[in-house]
Amino acid sequence: MTAQKSTHGSGNALDVVGDVPVRLEEVIDREALVEMCRSMQSLFGIGVRVYSADGALLANVASDLDICGLVNDSSQGRVACGATVSAAKSVDPGDDGDVVHACFTGLAYRIVSLDYEGRRIGRIVLGPYAPAGLREPPETLARTVPKLDVIQSTTRLSAVARVKPEALGRIAHHLKTTLELIIFSSHKAYVTSKLHLYSVRESYRALEEKTQRLEQAHSKLKELDRLKSDFLGTVSHELRTPLTSIIGYSEMLAEGIAGPLSKEQADFVGTIHGKGEQLLGLIMGLLDLSKLDSGTMSLRQASMQIAPTLQEVISTVAPVAKKKGVELVLDDDGVACELAADAERLRQVFVNLADNAVKFTPKGGTVTIRARVADGGASDDDDEGGAVLLAPVRRVVVVTVSDTGIGIPSAERNKVFDAFYQVDSSSTREYGGTGLGLSIVKRIVEAHGGTVVISANEPGGTVFTVTLPSAQARRTLPSRLPPADRT
Numbered sequence: 001m002t003a004q005k006s007t008h009g010s011g012n013a014l015d016v017v018g019d020v021p022v023r024l025e026e027v028i029d030r031e032a033l034v035e036m037c038r039s040m041q042s043l044f045g046i047g048v049r050v051y052s053a054d055g056a057l058l059a060n061v062a063s064d065l066d067i068c069g070l071v072n073d074s075s076q077g078r079v080a081c082g083a084t085v086s087a088a089k090s091v092d093p094g095d096d097g098d099v100v101h102a103c104f105t106g107l108a109y110r111i112v113s114l115d116y117e118g119r120r121i122g123r124i125v126l127g128p129y130a131p132a133g134l135r136e137p138p139e140t141l142a143r144t145v146p147k148l149d150v151i152q153s154t155t156r157l158s159a160v161a162r163v164k165p166e167a168l169g170r171i172a173h174h175l176k177t178t179l180e181l182i183i184f185s186s187h188k189a190y191v192t193s194k195l196h197l198y199s200v201r202e203s204y205r206a207l208e209e210k211t212q213r214l215e216q217a218h219s220k221l222k223e224l225d226r227l228k229s230d231f232l233g234t235v236s237h238e239l240r241t242p243l244t245s246i247i248g249y250s251e252m253l254a255e256g257i258a259g260p261l262s263k264e265q266a267d268f269v270g271t272i273h274g275k276g277e278q279l280l281g282l283i284m285g286l287l288d289l290s291k292l293d294s295g296t297m298s299l300r301q302a303s304m305q306i307a308p309t310l311q312e313v314i315s316t317v318a319p320v321a322k323k324k325g326v327e328l329v330l331d332d333d334g335v336a337c338e339l340a341a342d343a344e345r346l347r348q349v350f351v352n353l354a355d356n357a358v359k360f361t362p363k364g365g366t367v368t369i370r371a372r373v374a375d376g377g378a379s380d381d382d383d384e385g386g387a388v389l390l391a392p393v394r395r396v397v398v399v400t401v402s403d404t405g406i407g408i409p410s411a412e413r414n415k416v417f418d419a420f421y422q423v424d425s426s427s428t429r430e431y432g433g434t435g436l437g438l439s440i441v442k443r444i445v446e447a448h449g450g451t452v453v454i455s456a457n458e459p460g461g462t463v464f465t466v467t468l469p470s471a472q473a474r475r476t477l478p479s480r481l482p483p484a485d486r487t
């Protein structure tokens with residue numbers, strides 16, 4: 001009988017189980033084996049012992065026979081009996097795998113081999129039993145134990161069940177077949193579980209390798225990111241100085257300090273000045289981003305109200321909105337709530353949002369900045385612990401910047417906060433900008449413990465909602481912005 005080896009997995013997986021010889025003691029369940037031997041003994045009245053290939057006793061179901069008790073009463077009998085039993089235990093059943101081993105008492109043992117996949121993996125020892133032809137104690141018994149009572153030994157020998165060789169052969173065959181069947185299924189389960197274990201180990205190993213590779217890639221990316229921030233910081237800083245000179249000198253030229261300009265010259269100088277300002281904006285954005293990334297931007301935390309900041313924002317964006325024909329509305333009616341924040345950074349946040357709103361809204365549209373105070377739910381940092389019902393309610397300031405412009409598709413709403421990401425980055429893009437504004441907005445808002453989310457405006461356009469915790473809700477404020485997690 002051969003075990004079916006699973007063919008899934010790699011060649012290595014088969015090596016795990018392929019050439020290892022089956023060991024009876026490993027694949028068989030001892031309790032089930034003893035139980036089976038016991039049922040054989042109770043059916044046929046013959047003791048059964050099962051040994052592994054190494055001679056280890058795995059099951060021993062044999063009741064003491066009276067004749068054996070009598071023989072063991074004498075010291076010669078005990079020695080002879082021990083020798084017979086150990087010989088029966090280690091006798092080689094030969095190529096046929098079936099041999100009879102005689103006892104000096106006239107009784108006998110039948111030794112049958114257990115084979116699996118062409119290998120001998122153990123032995124079954126049946127007996128002692130009385131061969132069918134045994135009528136009286138043999139001469140070997142009298143010779144081995146001379147003082148033995150002949151009548152008693154005759155009586156006791158005759159009490160042992162007679163078994164014909166053919167009948168015993170059938171019993172032995174039955175037992176052998178049953179056992180080999182059990183070994184087959186046990187081995188199959190053993191192979192399956194080994195393969196399973198192997199495949200789990202393999203997956204774990206592969207996973208570990210992947211994790212290691214990912215970790216390496218991650219630290220490499222982090223290092224590259226740091227280098228990028230350093231580079232951005234240095235380059236932006238170095239560009240800013242000559243650029244301020246360009247802007248300053250173009251201003252002086254425009255004012256006629258170096259002499260009067262013709263109309264064409266004034267136009268050119270105006271363009272130099274405008275582009276210089278645009279470039280300065282970009283450089284300042286890059287500098288901010290690199291500071292935010294490295295965590296070196298500090299917040300000047302102070303008590304403030306949102307309304308004056310929003311009014312400043314409106315006046316900053318108003319000229320562009322007017323030029324474009326977009327209406328600007330500020331709705332901050334009576335909003336009074338103390339914030340512990342950096343007013344300049346918050347102004348930067350709302351200028352960016354308002355600037356976008358105007359930029360992406362066509363002529364005739366409206367941009368509305370609305371502020372209100374709301375309840376932000378129970379405070380998490382309640383020191384009283386457990387008194388949820390009595391926990392102070394967090395006040396939050398909610399500022400929405402809504403427009404009636406081109407809108408942002410919902411799939412893009414998270415991505416636009418990534419640095420340099422623009423919804424339409426094609427070369428035919430009609431709007432200016434570099435894609436830095438929103439990434440700066442998000443980091444500053446989050447550094448204030450707030451959130452910024454995008455939703456659609458009705459019937460069209462975009463709404464940016466910034467929620468900032470009030471001073472009362474923010475007991476502590478980091479004095480430095482934490483480095484952005486860019487993993």
Ligand SMILES: Nc1ncnc2c1ncn2[C@@H]1O[C@H](COP(=O)(O)OP(=O)(O)OP(=O)(O)O)[C@@H](O)[C@H]1O
Nearest residue numbers: 356357360407416422423433434435436437438462
């Ligand atoms: N109000 C809006 N309406 C429609 N699209 C918007 C709006 N605000 C932002 N976006 C989209 O999100 C992108 C990223 O905005 P972000 O402010 O970061 O960059 P930008 O405005 O293109 O350039 P920058 O702000 O650096 O000058 C924009 O390019 C645009 O595609």
Ligand SMILES: [Mg+2]
Nearest residue numbers: 356433437438
């Ligand atoms: Mg922008």
